[in-house]
Amino acid sequence: MDGQEISPRRATSADVARLAGVSRTTVSFVLNDTPTQSISAETRRRVLAAARELSYAPSAEARALSRGRSTSVLVYLPPARSLTEEIGRIVERLSMLFDEAGLSMVIHAWTRRPAAQVWSSVTPAAVLAWDLTDEDAQLMRGNGVRGVASWTGTDAIGRWVTGAREQDSARLQVGRLVAAGHHRLGYAVTGADHMHGASQWRCEVLRRECEQRGLPAPGVIRLPADPSRAAQALEQWRASAPGVTGICAHDSTAALAVLAGMRRLGWRAPEDLAVVGVSDSAAAALADPPLTMVALDPEVTARYIVDVVTALVAGSPTPPAPSSGGAILVDRDSV
Amino acid sequence: MDGQEISPRRATSADVARLAGVSRTTVSFVLNDTPTQSISAETRRRVLAAARELSYAPSAEARALSRGRSTSVLVYLPPARSLTEEIGRIVERLSMLFDEAGLSMVIHAWTRRPAAQVWSSVTPAAVLAWDLTDEDAQLMRGNGVRGVASWTGTDAIGRWVTGAREQDSARLQVGRLVAAGHHRLGYAVTGADHMHGASQWRCEVLRRECEQRGLPAPGVIRLPADPSRAAQALEQWRASAPGVTGICAHDSTAALAVLAGMRRLGWRAPEDLAVVGVSDSAAAALADPPLTMVALDPEVTARYIVDVVTALVAGSPTPPAPSSGGAILVDRDSV
DNA sequence: CACAGACACTAACACGCGTTAGTACACCCG
DNA sequence: CGGGTGTACTAACGCGTGTTAGTGTCTGTG
Numbered sequence: 133m134d135g136q137e138i139s140p141r142r143a144t145s146a147d148v149a150r151l152a153g154v155s156r157t158t159v160s161f162v163l164n165d166t167p168t169q170s171i172s173a174e175t176r177r178r179v180l181a182a183a184r185e186l187s188y189a190p191s192a193e194a195r196a197l198s199r200g201r202s203t204s205v206l207v208y209l210p211p212a213r214s215l216t217e218e219i220g221r222i223v224e225r226l227s228m229l230f231d232e233a234g235l236s237m238v239i240h241a242w243t244r245r246p247a248a249q250v251w252s253s254v255t256p257a258a259v260l261a262w263d264l265t266d267e268d269a270q271l272m273r274g275n276g277v278r279g280v281a282s283w284t285g286t287d288a289i290g291r292w293v294t295g296a297r298e299q300d301s302a303r304l305q306v307g308r309l310v311a312a313g314h315h316r317l318g319y320a321v322t323g324a325d326h327m328h329g330a331s332q333w334r335c336e337v338l339r340r341e342c343e344q345r346g347l348p349a350p351g352v353i354r355l356p357a358d359p360s361r362a363a364q365a366l367e368q369w370r371a372s373a374p375g376v377t378g379i380c381a382h383d384s385t386a387a388l389a390v391l392a393g394m395r396r397l398g399w400r401a402p403e404d405l406a407v408v409g410v411s412d413s414a415a416a417a418l419a420d421p422p423l424t425m426v427a428l429d430p431e432v433t434a435r436y437i438v439d440v441v442t443a444l445v446a447g448s449p450t451p452p453a454p455s456s457g458g459a460i461l462v463d464r465d466s467v
Numbered sequence: 468m469d470g471q472e473i474s475p476r477r478a479t480s481a482d483v484a485r486l487a488g489v490s491r492t493t494v495s496f497v498l499n500d501t502p503t504q505s506i507s508a509e510t511r512r513r514v515l516a517a518a519r520e521l522s523y524a525p526s527a528e529a530r531a532l533s534r535g536r537s538t539s540v541l542v543y544l545p546p547a548r549s550l551t552e553e554i555g556r557i558v559e560r561l562s563m564l565f566d567e568a569g570l571s572m573v574i575h576a577w578t579r580r581p582a583a584q585v586w587s588s589v590t591p592a593a594v595l596a597w598d599l600t601d602e603d604a605q606l607m608r609g610n611g612v613r614g615v616a617s618w619t620g621t622d623a624i625g626r627w628v629t630g631a632r633e634q635d636s637a638r639l640q641v642g643r644l645v646a647a648g649h650h651r652l653g654y655a656v657t658g659a660d661h662m663h664g665a666s667q668w669r670c671e672v673l674r675r676e677c678e679q680r681g682l683p684a685p686g687v688i689r690l691p692a693d694p695s696r697a698a699q700a701l702e703q704w705r706a707s708a709p710g711v712t713g714i715c716a717h718d719s720t721a722a723l724a725v726l727a728g729m730r731r732l733g734w735r736a737p738e739d740l741a742v743v744g745v746s747d748s749a750a751a752a753l754a755d756p757p758l759t760m761v762a763l764d765p766e767v768t769a770r771y772i773v774d775v776v777t778a779l780v781a782g783s784p785t786p787p788a789p790s791s792g793g794a795i796l797v798d799r800d801s802v
Numbered sequence: 803c804a805c806a807g808a809c810a811c812t813a814a815c816a817c818g819c820g821t822t823a824g825t826a827c828a829c830c831c832g
Numbered sequence: 833c834g835g836g837t838g839t840a841c842t843a844a845c846g847c848g849t850g851t852t853a854g855t856g857t858c859t860g861t862g
Contacts, residue, residue: 489841489842490841490842490843491842492841492842492843492844493840493841493842496841504840504841505838505839505840505841506840506841507839507840507841510840510841529847531847532846532847532848532849533846533847534847535846535847
């Protein structure tokens with residue numbers, strides 16, 4: 133299949149019209165079911181037959197051009213470190229929901245600098261980013277991008293994600309640990325994410341949750357994703373924060389790092405230190421001990437994001453945020 | 468930032484022309500550096516200034532329409548189960564490389580049925596899929612899609628992936644196990660992937676690799692991604708295939724499942740059973756014991772894919788496949 | 803029989819761009 | 833002064849759609 137034969141240029145609506153013996157306008161009316169126009173049954177049949185015969189599909193570009201607005205949504209992929217299994221599932225769900233909404237999802241890796249370059253060469257109807265400065269957002273809006281939203285921003289989606297969604301996770305994490313008798317908590321993150329975007333928010337929300345329950349603010353433990361170095365970091369931290377018995381891990385990897393470090397030190401979970409992570413994964417279920425995790429429903433998140441974006445594109449008011457963040461506690465053995 | 472003000476419709480090349488006091492044609496010549504046309508320094512300056520002033524960006528749709536070919540590449544996401552950390556990195560790299568090649572990557576989840584629907588509503592220049600039947604491929608080509616390639620197909624990319632790339636992994640996996648004194652091997656997969664696409668190929672390539680070294684063909688172990696059920700499967704399999712001491716795991720999750728099952732049975736790695744996985748991940752490094760893995764370089768893969776696709780789109784002959792699959796053995800403690 | 807109105811269809815424009823053919827002007831050579 | 837050669841620019845077309853305004857025919861009504 134290497135020598136792909138030169139494809140006869142794809143069929144256009146004019147080809148369909150010619151084959152069906154009608155005008156191009158009629159073809160358009162039939163295929164779009166234009167309600168203001170009536171078409172005889174016979175003509176409709178002929179047009180549909182011709183379209184099928186030529187396996188005609190309208191050109192997305194021409195359609196976008198004609199209707200005046202693009203149908204593509206540019207989604208900036210979060211930085212590699214944050215590309216978790218959960219995000220993968222959200223992305224997958226997004227692609228299907230956007231498709232149902234008649235939008236196509238263009239994905240691009242987030243590169244700090246030439247961001248403007250990308251969104252301007254794709255001319256999307258909306259942009260969904262992980263992290264976005266207000267200047268960037270303003271610039272995009274000024275250039276015809278109707279919907280601009282970000283995960284950690286101050287727009288509708290950002291507020292919900294960093295609000296209800298994070299709050300749900302924090303409540304479940306802290307609640308589970310407290311129920312097991314842990315009153316001094318810590319917050320674990322891996323790598324360079326420390327104090328960046330999502331991590332920053334999570335930490336803040338956890339602090340508030342603890343405060344509300346009359347617990348001391350959780351200290352931050354930054355762990356390398358390597359067993360022996362994780363052990364080292366864990367030991368150092370233990371010395372500086374005695375009495376902490378429960379850990380809220382930022383994600384699956386952070387939870388695994390805590391477990392790996394503990395193993396090296398001869399500590400046992402949950403006896404010596406209890407762990408609850410966020411964003412469930414296959415690896416978490418297979419850990420030793422199997423990790424108790426807060427699972428975030430990709431469906432709820434994807435649904436809300438698509439609803440907001442389509443509303444922005446259509447110019448209608450943004451829908452109310454779901455009251456729940458779609459978080460569920462998956463109880464296993466690490467607490 | 469909710470009340471997004473109505474954006475003044477985005478600037479067109481006509482706006483730039485008006486502001487610069489020249490014709491639209493001249494604007495196009497300046498901005499595209501058309502080599503057949505000479506432009507006075509003064510005019511060029513004025514046009515560039517006007518473009519900058521209006522922060523003009525050409526419409527991707529109009530450009531594609533005018534130049535006759537689309538610039539979007541439709542990438543079908545592999546089914547959720549195969550969405551590994553490694554694939555994530557490849558996707559990330561793809562987006563950057565395609566961008567450099569002037570193509571934009573549209574991502575869509577692979578849904579068995581309405582596949583045709585998607586690629587026809589996006590009208591991409593090329594389609595890259597995980598798995599693709601020859602009929603689907605033929606249909607797309609007949610409809611103006613110039614490049615059609617798939618991961619497990621019989622096209623250039625497919626041959627390389629299922630050839631050199633899989634072969635490299637198999638050689639490293641088997642080689643490492645043999646070096647440690649293991650001569651009877653098994654192949655572990657999780658979930659429903661059993662005997663589908665990539666897994667099927669991997670198994671076949673492993674069989675050939677073993678044959679070449681005079682070893683018996685590896686038996687297949689299918690594991691659930693759950694510790695106790697994995698243990699059960701492992702025990703049953705052990706009874707039916709005694710003497711096997713080395714396991715080639717399909718991916719990170721399969722390797723973790725083997726480890727989890729062994730732990731439940733009180734077996735130790737690598738003493739009772741040695742494990743080598745493919746597609747390294749953070750979780751593999753944090754496992755107990757840390758997993759020896761074959762890491763596949765996303766750069767090599769992404770680079771070749773982009774080279775092939777751009778060649779197909781341009782109509783030039785496809786470049787030769789890289790001799791190496793970009794696989795490296797990451798030695799840890801599970802062998 | 804004339805006229806209104808529904809019906810079925812089409813001509814023609816707009817969308818924003820790339821590009822070909824062509825125009826106006828200045829210059830040099832015979 | 834006529835004709836050629838550049839140089840710097842523009843008018844106009846085509847890409848494939850969606851859509852508005854219009855045209856012709858058939859039917860029913862006063």
